[in-house]
Amino acid sequence: MCKCRRFVQKVVQKALAVAVCMREDAPIRVRPRGAGERTVMTAFPSSLAGNEASGTDCCWLAPVLQMAAVASGNWPLWPEPGPQGWTCLPRVAIRSLAMKPQPARAARDFAVATVRRWGAAECADDVAIVASELVTNALRHALPGSGEAQPRRPVRLGLLQPGPCVLCAVADPGRAVPVMAEADVLAETGRGLHVVGTLADLWGYTTPSDKGKAVWAMFSTGRAGPR
Numbered sequence: 354m355c356k357c358r359r360f361v362q363k364v365v366q367k368a369l370a371v372a373v374c375m376r377e378d379a380p381i382r383v384r385p386r387g388a389g390e391r392t393v394m395t396a397f398p399s400s401l402a403g404n405e406a407s408g409t410d411c412c413w414l415a416p417v418l419q420m421a422a423v424a425s426g427n428w429p430l431w432p433e434p435g436p437q438g439w440t441c442l443p444r445v446a447i448r449s450l451a452m453k454p455q456p457a458r459a460a461r462d463f464a465v466a467t468v469r470r471w472g473a474a475e476c477a478d479d480v481a482i483v484a485s486e487l488v489t490n491a492l493r494h495a496l497p498g499s500g501e502a503q504p505r506r507p508v509r510l511g512l513l514q515p516g517p518c519v520l521c522a523v524a525d526p527g528r529a530v531p532v533m534a535e536a537d538v539l540a541e542t543g544r545g546l547h548v549v550g551t552l553a554d555l556w557g558y559t560t561p562s563d564k565g566k567a568v569w570a571m572f573s574t575g576r577a578g579p580r
Contacts, residue, residue: 440515442515443520464484518574519572
């Protein structure tokens with residue numbers, strides 16, 4: 354079994370054991386596909402522990418999986434697939450992108466290859482576009498400046514398949530909350546989150562902390578996940 358997959362399983366199962374779900378006052382906003390903004394925000398902290406310098410740790414994906422499961426009505430998760438096919442043993446694939454010469458293109462290529470390999474080719478193009486937009490936003494807005502004391506952490510792309518869906522997540526070191534700005538049809542930039550909101554069934558972000566945050570999006574596939 355993949356080392357990263359085992360790590361995510363361990364973190365998620367630990368969360369299940371202590372019955373941590375979400376604060377009662379944590380806001381959740383979910384709108385149907387095509388209805389504009391569909392964001393989900395919970396009180397889960399962003400858990401970005403592990404070997405941050407390498408960009409290969411994957412425990413930061415555990416709160417993403419939790420949030421998506423809560424928002425889609427699939428929480429709690431267990432090893433055996435639930436009524437809608439979700440499990441706490443997802444397929445996992447990650448890629449560090451900060452040092453890539455063309456990170457947005459690398460994100461698209463990685464997303465397409467991974468999603469097709471998982472048998473969900475019908476949503477591969479949408480996942481690739483969203484991955485590219487999230488990576489572009491992270492590199493443009495979330496990386497600390499050269500004069501700041503905060504050490505650079507890699508921008509990471511993560512893909513999960515916990516059931517009949519694909520989750521796409523991008524982690525960055527920024528603490529600013531992503532905001533969907535008013536669309537300007539003449540502007541060359543600033544439409545990234547509008548694209549995400551149009552293509553994804555749900556999207557959201559982990560609570561920003563001193564280790565950054567992760568922005569994620571969910572795509573339904575209609576296919577069963579890992580068994």
